Amino acid sequence: MERTTVLITGCSSGIGLGLAARLAADTARRFKVYATMRDLAKGERLLERLGGCCPDTLEVLQLDVTDPCSLAAAAQQVQGQQLDVLACLAVCNAGVGLMGPLETCSDQAMKTLFDVNLFGAVRTIQAFLPAMKSRRAGRIIVSSSIGGLQGSRGEKFWYSGCGSAPGLPFNAVYCASKFAVEGLCESLAIVLRPFNIQ
Secondary structure (H helix, E strand, O other): OOOEEEEEOOOOOHHHHHHHHHHHOOOOOOEEEEEEEOOHHHHHHHHHHOOOOOOOOEEEEEOOOOOHHHHHHHHHHHOOOOEEEEEEOHHHHOOOOOOOOHHHOOHHHHHHHHHHHHHHHHHHHHHHHHHHHHHOOEEEEEOOOHHHOOOOOOHHHHHOOOOOOOOOOOOHHHHHHHHHHHHHHHHHHHHHHHHOEO
16 A cells, blocks of 8 residues: 655644654554654654654654755655645644734744744745646645634624624734735645646
């Protein structure tokens, strides 16, 4: 049986860690998982979830979505493998959020948030998309947030006392980054359809 090859970003914690552990431990051995993380020292958590050993269904790679050289190195290590699924979860697992009134958010904090949440996903897709396009097959999964769907919808009614669903107060910049991720994915879904990439 041929294995599905999956590369997952942000595997040192959270959703990325859980997904990598679950797929690598699949008893039917249907997946070859490339679990990536910025700091390989944190890979011990993943191995603990797998009983302390690294099965042949798992390979842990260093990848920092904010560093083009790191992305290129990871892409080189996976080169020659038929990457079936690219799971860009770093936007969720990197833990980059920014709460507070907009006027208190520094330019640097906002740039850092967008660099991880949006541009990290863009860079990761750019690094692995050409091989998927040439194969005319693949699947890209990008983890977003409710912040990309509910930033301010219902705001005028909330403030007028009608009580409909509020936005996410004091999360304007975070929501902006997640709305951008949603827009990116919606657009990619259309242009990648002819290449059989979901």
